[in-house]
Amino acid sequence: MDIKVRNGDSLWYYSNLFNVPLDLIVDSNLDADPSSLQIGQTIRIPGYQTSRYQVQSGDTFWKIASERRISLDSIALLNPSVNPRKLQVGQTIVIPVQVTYRVVDGNRPYDFNILTNDLNELYELYPFIRRQTIGNSVMGKDLDEIQIGRGGKIVHWNGSFHANEWITSAVIMQFLNEYLLALTNKETIRGLEMNPFYNQVTLSIVPMVNPDGVNLVLNGPPEGNFGEEASRINSGSTDFSGWKANIRGVDLNNQYPAKWEVDAARKPTEPSPRDFPGYQPLTEPETVAMAELARDRNFEKMLAFHTQGEVIFWGYEGLEPPRSMTIVNEFGRVSGYEPIRYVDSFSGYKDWFIQEFRQPGFTVELGEGVNPLPLDQFDEIYQETIGIFLASLYM
Incomplete structure (x- = not known):
């Protein structure tokens, strides 16, 4: 106003x-x-x-x-x-x-257009939000980072590294709206005052890392060369529900130079709906933008939201700091999710983040079932995740 x-x-x-x-x-x-x-x-x-x-x-x-x-x-x-x-x-x-009500409704097929409209409306209502384009997708869509707060402790969340895990973007955006409401209305969330966090924490959010892939899963292939190539990679099938990659068939969460060679040796060797790590690390504009963001911001902790399994991966090669265990145990307590330190999978954003910065990094696997998770799980997933969002601010 x-x-x-x-x-x-x-x-x-x-x-x-x-x-x-x-x-x-x-x-x-x-x-x-x-x-x-x-x-x-x-x-x-x-x-x-x-x-x-x-x-x-x-x-x-x-x-x-x-x-x-x-x-x-x-x-x-x-x-x-x-x-x-x-x-x-x-x-x-x-x-x-x-304004005392949410304008974001996450409980719907949450594509890039809905995200953009929601971000525009939130920025209009809450102009203390800082919004910056950190890069672009293969097809030129803006990769927006949202920043809220003044604190020296920078906490980062991201969603939709994987296309058919788009529900993570919806969960993040709905909580972001709740946080903004609590700040402006001086309200609590689960009994916690939110306003002190504004001066203690700077919250960095990239709600949708893979917008081309999300739109592909939800809306089908776009017209033109990108859509034609995606259809070819998908063996001509019109069902893109199993697609995790970006529009070029590169799995963005297998693109980071953290034992990339190990994963590359056992993953697909050409563009694929899932798991192809690229011909070398950091070839995709989306992964480059996220790497540069981490270098620029100096995150105190990083949470990458994925689906599914109701687990939280938190270690990498013993390089994670000791306090990661304390933090992940609190995440587990407030969500019911199981902390898992190591897994035989590498080259993800969390792995690279821990390797490069020796700071706490987490891959949070929301919900259970087969991706893409159905929207009838949204409310349950959202309630489970609220505690993790909050704990990332106070831990």
């Missing part, structure tokens, strides 16, 4: 007027000098929308504010040209409305 500065206004005053934490207002208006606001300057208030109201007989600003449990001055602020003593029946005024 946009407002215009009046004489004597301050960001601190807006924080009290709308009951929104001052830090969120400051970070929503990085081009504004909090110590010297200019009259007429536009200020964005996070977590609010406006609605139009037609004045009824007997209405006053006080009556309208009282019925909606909002401050009288918030109405005056949004209607500077309206004389509150001379309201006319049928006159239209603008009312501030605090």
Whole structure:
């Protein structure tokens, strides 16, 4: 919601007027000098929308504010040209409305278009979000990183490295919306205050690493050369539900130089719906973007969300730090998932992250069954995962 500065206004005053934490207002208006606001300057208030109201007989600003449990001055602020003593029946005024509901519905086939629409809507409502394109997919789709918070501890989540595991993006985005609601409404999630995390943690999220592959699984092959080649790789079948790779048939989670040669020797040797590690490490734009992001951000911990198995892989060649065990045990406690230290599989993002940075890295396998997991599991998976999201912030 946009407002215009009046004489004597301050960001601190807006924080009290709308009951929104001052830090969120400051970070929503990085081009504004909090110590010297200019009259007429536009200020964005996070977590609010406006609605139009037609004045009824007997209405006053006080009556309208009282019925909606909002401050009288918030109405005056949004209607500077309206004389509150001379309201006319049928006159239209603008009312501030605090957003208390999710705009993200993760419980649906969650493709790149839905993700993009949700990100745009969240950014409009919560302008303290920092959104950056870190690279592009093979087909040119933006790979967006979302950052929230001011803290020096940078925690990273990502989803949909594998195309038919798109439900991970939906789970991440729904929780992101819950987190934003809790911040702006000063609410708790499972009894935990969220606002302290804003100053303690910077949350980095890449919700969909493999957008071309996700769209392929959900919507079928695109027109043109990429779709034709994907159909050829899929042996002409129109069923892409088993497809894990990117649009070129490269498995993005087998693309990292962490014993890549070991995996390459026992995996497919040409493009395939799954498991082909590429002809060498880091050939795909999606994997390069994620490697560069890790180098740039210096994550304190990293969580890669996959499906399925209800397990959490947390070790790599003994290079993981001792505190990884403490963290994964807490993840297991709050989710019911089983921590597994080592597995005979290499060259994944988690493996490479631990190898390169010696920081805690985790592959979290959500749900049980055959990928892609059905949406009738979404609510259960989401409830199990909330605890992991929260624990990654406080551990």
